[in-house]
Each structure stands twice: as structure tokens, then as C-alpha cells.
Amino acid sequence: MRSNSQQLYPPFLVRILSVWYRHYKVYTKSLISNGLPPFLEPLIFLVGIGLGMSRYIHEMAGISYLSFMATGLPMTSAMYTAAFECSYSTFIRLEFDKVYDGMLSSPLSVSDVLLGEVLWAGTKGLFFSFAVVLVMACFGFIPLPAGLLAPFVGFLTGVMFATLSLAITSFVSNINHFNFYFTGILSPMFFFSGVIFPIENLPAVLRYAAEAFPLTHAVRITRDLTFWDLKPTLLYSLLYIVLFTLFTGWIAWKRLGKRMIY
Amino acid sequence: MRSSEYENIIKVENVYKTYKNGTAKAVAGVSFSVTPGVCFGLLGPNGAGKSTMMKMIYGVSYRDGTPDSGISVFGHDPGRNALPIRFLSGIVPQENNLDEELNVEQNLKVFCRFYNITGSQAQDRISELLSFMELSEKQSFGIKQLSGGMKRRLIIARALLNNPRLLVLDEPTTGLDPQVRHLIWDKLRRLKRQGMTILLTTHYMDEAFQICDSVFIMNKGKSVAEGNPQQLVNKHIESYVLEVYSKESFSVISKNVTEKCCRVDDDGADVTRIYSDDYERLREFSKQLTGGDFYLRQSNLEDLFLKITGSRLNAQQ
Numbered sequence: 001m002r003s004n005s006q007q008l009y010p011p012f013l014v015r016i017l018s019v020w021y022r023h024y025k026v027y028t029k030s031l032i033s034n035g036l037p038p039f040l041e042p043l044i045f046l047v048g049i050g051l052g053m054s055r056y057i058h059e060m061a062g063i064s065y066l067s068f069m070a071t072g073l074p075m076t077s078a079m080y081t082a083a084f085e086c087s088y089s090t091f092i093r094l095e096f097d098k099v100y101d102g103m104l105s106s107p108l109s110v111s112d113v114l115l116g117e118v119l120w121a122g123t124k125g126l127f128f129s130f131a132v133v134l135v136m137a138c139f140g141f142i143p144l145p146a147g148l149l150a151p152f153v154g155f156l157t158g159v160m161f162a163t164l165s166l167a168i169t170s171f172v173s174n175i176n177h178f179n180f181y182f183t184g185i186l187s188p189m190f191f192f193s194g195v196i197f198p199i200e201n202l203p204a205v206l207r208y209a210a211e212a213f214p215l216t217h218a219v220r221i222t223r224d225l226t227f228w229d230l231k232p233t234l235l236y237s238l239l240y241i242v243l244f245t246l247f248t249g250w251i252a253w254k255r256l257g258k259r260m261i262y
Numbered sequence: 263m264r265s266s267e268y269e270n271i272i273k274v275e276n277v278y279k280t281y282k283n284g285t286a287k288a289v290a291g292v293s294f295s296v297t298p299g300v301c302f303g304l305l306g307p308n309g310a311g312k313s314t315m316m317k318m319i320y321g322v323s324y325r326d327g328t329p330d331s332g333i334s335v336f337g338h339d340p341g342r343n344a345l346p347i348r349f350l351s352g353i354v355p356q357e358n359n360l361d362e363e364l365n366v367e368q369n370l371k372v373f374c375r376f377y378n379i380t381g382s383q384a385q386d387r388i389s390e391l392l393s394f395m396e397l398s399e400k401q402s403f404g405i406k407q408l409s410g411g412m413k414r415r416l417i418i419a420r421a422l423l424n425n426p427r428l429l430v431l432d433e434p435t436t437g438l439d440p441q442v443r444h445l446i447w448d449k450l451r452r453l454k455r456q457g458m459t460i461l462l463t464t465h466y467m468d469e470a471f472q473i474c475d476s477v478f479i480m481n482k483g484k485s486v487a488e489g490n491p492q493q494l495v496n497k498h499i500e501s502y503v504l505e506v507y508s509k510e511s512f513s514v515i516s517k518n519v520t521e522k523c524c525r526v527d528d529d530g531a532d533v534t535r536i537y538s539d540d541y542e543r544l545r546e547f548s549k550q551l552t553g554g555d556f557y558l559r560q561s562n563l564e565d566l567f568l569k570i571t572g573s574r575l576n577a578q579q
Contacts, residue, residue: 008346010378018375025372026363098359104322105353105421106376107345261322262282 009107019103019116020123027124038081038131042073046139061198063227070141071150071223072195074132078125078154079161079215083186085121086165087178094169100260110257118162118249125158126151142226149225157218160241163249164214170255189215194223214244271428271459272296272319273334278326279314279483288314289325290483296476298427301450301460303474303491305467305563307571311483312463313356316432319461320344320353335428349377352421356432356463358413360420362405366397369405370420377424391419395449411442418446422453429453431462435469447472467563477563481571491563499566500525500537504544505557508532515547527568535568537561 010018027034050066060068093099103113130151136142142150168181192199192206193215199207210216217237224234272295279289289311296302304312317323319335321344333340335347361369367388374384392398395415400408408416414434421429434450435443450473454460464470470477471491479487479494487494506512512534519526524538538544548558 009349010376014378015376018372018378021375022361022364022372025368026361029363029368097362098357099361101322101355101357102359102361102373103376105320105348105355105359106373107349108376109345261324 012112015108015112016116016119019108019113020120022099022103023116023120024123038077038128039135041077042132042135045069045073046135046141050139061200064141067141068223069195070132070136071147071226072193072219073136074129074150074154075157075193075215075218075222076190076195077128077132078157079186079189079218081124081128082121082158082161083165083182085124086117086162087169087172087181088175090117090166090169091172091175091178094256094259095175104260110260111253113260114166114249114253114256117166118159121162121165122155122159125161126155129154129157146228147226150222153218153222153225156241156245157215160214160218160245160248163245163252166252166256167248170252170259189213192216194219214241217241269297270295270334271298271336272302272461273332274315274319275333276328276331277315277318277333278328278331279311279318279323280326287326287483289318292480292483292485294478294485294488296459296461298459299454299457300475301454301462301473303470303477304461304463304480305465305470305477305567306463306480307465309482310480310571312480313432315480316356316430316461316463320348320351320430349424350426351428351430352418352424352426354414354417354421354429354431354434356436358417360405360413360416365401365405366392366403366408366416367401369416370423373420373423379423387423391422394422395419396445411438411445414438414442415446418449426458428459428461431460433463433465435464435466443469467567471563479567479570486570487566495561495563495566499561499569501539501561502537502541502544503559503561503565504536504538504548505559506534506536506551507555507557509534511551511555515550518547518550535565537565 009015046066049069054065057065059065100113104110133142133147133150137144137147165181168178168185172178190196192202192210193213194210195215199210199216202210217240220237221234221241223229224231274295275293277289277292278287280287292311292315294302304315306312314323318325318333319340321340324341325331325333336350338344338346340347361372364372370388370391371384374380374387379387389398392401395418397412397415397419400412400416405413405416418431418434421431429450431450435446438446447469450460450462454473460473462469462474474491476489477487477491477494478485487498489497506515509532512528519536523540523543524536526534526536528534536544536547544558548556
């Protein structure tokens with residue numbers, strides 16, 4: 001029965017990739033307006049921080065301040081792109097454009113649709129963090145070739161924020177509620193995950209909160225890999241990312257499934 | 263199991279559906295079956311449970327877990343294993359859900375991927391279907407540039423990409439102009455001649471008459487009549503109907519219209535319908551009315567529909 005039904009519709013990987021392909025098609029349709037900003041943003045940042053702030057702060061946690069931030073920014077870039085993709089965009093596809101309804105009238109399941117979504121957000125995380133690494137490496141703030149490992153962590157970060165954002169989306173009935181998510185959750189994460197300054201010297205309460213932020217672990221892995229400073233805590237951070245992704249992904253799958261098929 | 267799969271493409275047995283926030287049952291104990299090569303129509307007013315029934319058939323809505331109930335499509339239960347069903351079927355949902363971020367051709371191309379049709383095979387299939395649905399010149403149009411009729415035709419083309427054995431259409435022609443409706447009926451008849459099984463919902467009686475071999479009339483979640491459209495009309499409805507468009511006109515002839523000779527339906531606001539098998543008698547009545555204020559015609563499925571579902575609106579409509 002099982003082998004029989006496997007021939008009756010496309011295999012798992014083809015289904016996931018077909019959802020990915022839809023998003024890829026939409027994204028590459030406006031290549032310039034979608035593909036250029038990821039490279040422009042780190043440039044603007046370099047001008048702003050490089051010419052401005054780094055005159056006052058030269059060093060952070062033993063490395064130059066620009067290198068410190070340059071190794072954190074690929075992850076915030078991956079975080080924001082995945083979060084936008086799987087909150088506002090997902091909500092629009094779910095409620096307004098009925099893109100998922102279309103997919104569910106073809107041989108795709110709810111899991112296929114959601115996994116394709118997560119895979120696409122991971123891909124965007126990879127691409128966006130790669131753009132930042134490339135710009136920063138050009139100016140010598142990220143060492144190569146170790147810096148080229150950062151986009152892979154960017155992929156994991158994209159996946160992790162995709163599942164988190166999908167889980168948040170599953171609770172949202174009005175698109176404006178995402179403002180709370182971005183202001184209340186992602187902005188604090190941007191400031192307290194060791195991107196702008198190290199979290200090690202924060203007051204205890206904030207320190208624990210910062211350790212619980214998933215972005216902290218992504219940034220830690222990126223920085224340690226980039227400067228090739230491998231420590232056992234890397235494995236702990238990786239485990240945290242995996243568990244966080246599985247947990248939020250499970251919530252998203254449970255709850256969004258009920259919104260798509262009822 | 264194999265043989266039963268081919269006797270009935272679809273078998274629905276004693277199915278119920280209660281929505282979580284709904285008080286009434288959307289579908290309340292419906293059973294029917296669809297044999298291969300047939301065009302089967304689910305009819306009923308808005309809110310009768312037609313769309314819910316359709317969604318349960320292709321597995322985007324779950325039926326209630328009542329005992330003795332079941333749905334089987336190509337031998338698969340859509341509640342557990344919908345993918346083989348959706349691989350063998352083309353679905354035209356009630357609400358247009360084309361991808362507005364992609365153009366006409368890209369919409370079909372992406373959908374080809376969902377069926378694992380790629381490369382030149384996809385390209386051939388797309389041009390073939392665009393020409394079949396008379397959309398070839400619209401290939402690079404954006405979805406927002408299409409008229410309602412074009413969107414509908416594109417969704418039908420999309421549903422045909424994988425050469426389905428079953429085509430499921432939820433209100434395929436609602437809101438479309440007569441030309442497009444005839445074009446769509448024409449295409450559906452052609453597909454049926456090629457051996458495709460078709461399941462559709464409609465509340466247009468002419469649509470059911472035009473293309474359905476068999477109809478199943480639903481009202482308030484329940485089955486109220488089933489059979490060949492012509493036979494249903496012959497069996498349940500008098501052959502002719504005189505429609506009188508105002509109460510004043512009707513009062514002229516009302517004393518002659520006795521219950522013995524005719525059935526009178528004045529449920530509606532102003533229109534009175536006088537049903538009879540005796541054409542001459544109805545013509546006699548019409549002669550006493552001023553011209554233009556009446557219409558004498560053969561009865562049709564609409565009359566049957568009004569008779570059994572009631573001509574007044576209910577809360578779900």
C-alpha cells in the first residue's frame with residue numbers, strides 16, 4: 001500500500017521544492033528591487049558606524065568595534081528577512097491572496113506548504129547574510145575564508161526565525177498585530193543578542209533574557225566560526241537553535257494546519 | 263478494493279459536518295456516488311452545504327467523525343490520504359485563488375511543479391491548455407489585468423494541467439456573462455466526451471440542465487432530490503407554468519384558477535406562478551391578462567428547485 005501510494009503523487013522532496021520554487025519565482029521577478037538592498041544596507045551601515053561611531057569606540061571584546069558588529073550583522077539581516085517573510089507575507093498568502101488555498105488544491109499537504117515556506121526563509125537568510133559578509137569582507141572587517149561559513153549559520157537563523165514567525169502568525173488574526181512582534185520581540189533581540197555590545201557584562205536579569213534569545217546563539221556561532229575560535233559552547237548554541245526551531249515549528253504546524261484545513 | 267474503485271469514482275456515505283463556531287450542521291447525513299464518465303451536479307441555494315461537501319471530497323475540510331460515515335475518492339479517504347486524490351483530480355475552487363504575484367504563464371508553470379511536470383513537457387501542456395481555454399494571447403498578462411471570465415478560464419486550465427480523471431468545480435460560472443458561461447459549458451462537455459468525470463456545484467438550473475447527467479439537490483445540509491435533471495422535472499413538476507408579475511393582474515384571473523386545475527405558488531413577493539400540465543388552460547388565463555405582465559413557458563429545473571427548497575430566503579442565504 002505504501003509503495004503504491006508513493007507512485008501516485010510527487011515524492012516529498014519534489015513537493016517541498018515546488019513550494020520553494022513558487023517563492024523563488026516571485027522573488028526573482030523583481031530582481032533589482034529585491035536583490036540590491038541586502039548589499040546596500042551593510043554599506044550604509046559602514047558609512048554610518050564606520051565614519052561616525054568607530055571614532056569613539058575603537059574596540060569591543062578584544063576585537064575592533066567594526067569587526068565585532070560586522071560578525072553580528074549577517075545574523076540580524078537573516079533574522080529580519082525570515083521574520084518578514086513568515087509573518088506579514090505569510091499572513092497575506094494565507095488570508096488575502098489565498099496562495100495556500102491554491103497549493104492545497106494540488107497534491108501538496110499542509111506540512112509541504114509550511115516546510116517549503118521555512119526552506120525558502122532559510123534560503124533568504126543564507127543570501128542576506130552572504131550579502132553582508134561579502135560587503136564586510138571587502139572592507140576587511142570579516143576575515144576570509146572562515147567568514148564564508150557565516151551564511152550557513154544565516155541559513156539556520158532564517159529557518160529558526162521562520163518557524164518562530166509562523167508560530168506567531170498562527171496566533172494573529174489582524175495583520176497589524178505583527179507590530180507587537182517586531183517592536184516587542186525582534187527589536188529587543190537586535191539590541192540584546194551581542195550584536196551591538198557583548199551580553200556578558202549585562203545585569204543578571206538581562207543576561208538571562210539575552211541567553212534565552214535565539215539570535216544570541218546564532219551570533220555567537222557566527223563570531224566564533226569567523227574568528228576560528230572553536231569552543232564547546234558552540235555545540236550548546238547549535239543544540240539550542242535546533243530545539244528552538246523544532247518547538248516553534250511544531251506550534252506553527254499544529255496551529256496553522258487548523259487554519260488551513262478545518 | 264480495486265474493482266469498487268472503478269465502479270464509483272466518488273462514494274459519499276452518511277456524511278456530517280459541523281463547523282466549530284457553527285450551531286447548525288453544514289452537512290447533515292448526505293450520501294451519493296459518482297460513476298466514471300458522468301457529469302454530476304450538486305445543486306442547492308447558498309448555504310446549502312455544497313461547497314463544504316466539495317471541500318471534504320478533495321480533503322481541505324474534515325468531516326465529522328460520526329460512525330458509519332465515509333468518503334472514498336479513487337479508493338482513498340480524503341480525510342487521511344488526500345494527496346493521491348488531488349494528484350488525480352483537477353480542482354476549481356469557488357473563490358479565485360490565482361497567484362497575483364505571478365503572470366498567467368508563471369501561474370501555470372508553478373502549478374506544473376506541484377504536479378512534478380517540468381521542462382518542455384510543462385511548456386507543451388501550458389500552451390495546449392491556454393489555447394484550449396482560448397487564453398493564448400493572455401500568456402504574459404498579469405492576473406489583475408484579467409477579466410472575471412478570463413480568471414475563471416485560467417483556473418480551469420490550471421486544474422487540467424495534470425490530465426485529471428476527475429474535475430471538481432465549485433460554482434464554475436457564478437457571476438460570469440452568458441458568452442463565457444456557454445464557452446465553459448462547451449469545454450466541459452468536450453472534456454466529458456473525452457471520458458472525464460465531472461463533479462460540479464451550481465445554483466443555476468440552466469447550468470445543471472446544460473451539462474449534468476445527474477443532479478443531487480441539497481437544502482440545509484440535506485439531500486432533497488436526486489436523479490437525471492429532465493426526469494426530475496417530469497416527475498415532480500407540471501409541464502407548464504404561467505408566471506404573473508403583479509398581484510393586480512393575478513386578481514383578474516384568480517377566481518378561475520381553482521385548486522383542481524392548477525397548482526398556485528404565490529410564496530414570492532409579487533410573482534404568482536400557476537403550474538399545470540394543461541397548456542391550453544394556462545393560455546386561456548393568459549388571454550385575460552394585459553400583454554407583458556405574464557410569461558407562459560415550459561417548466562424547468564428552477565421550478566423544481568423553488569418547489570422543493572422553498573421560494574423564500576432562509577437565514578443561511
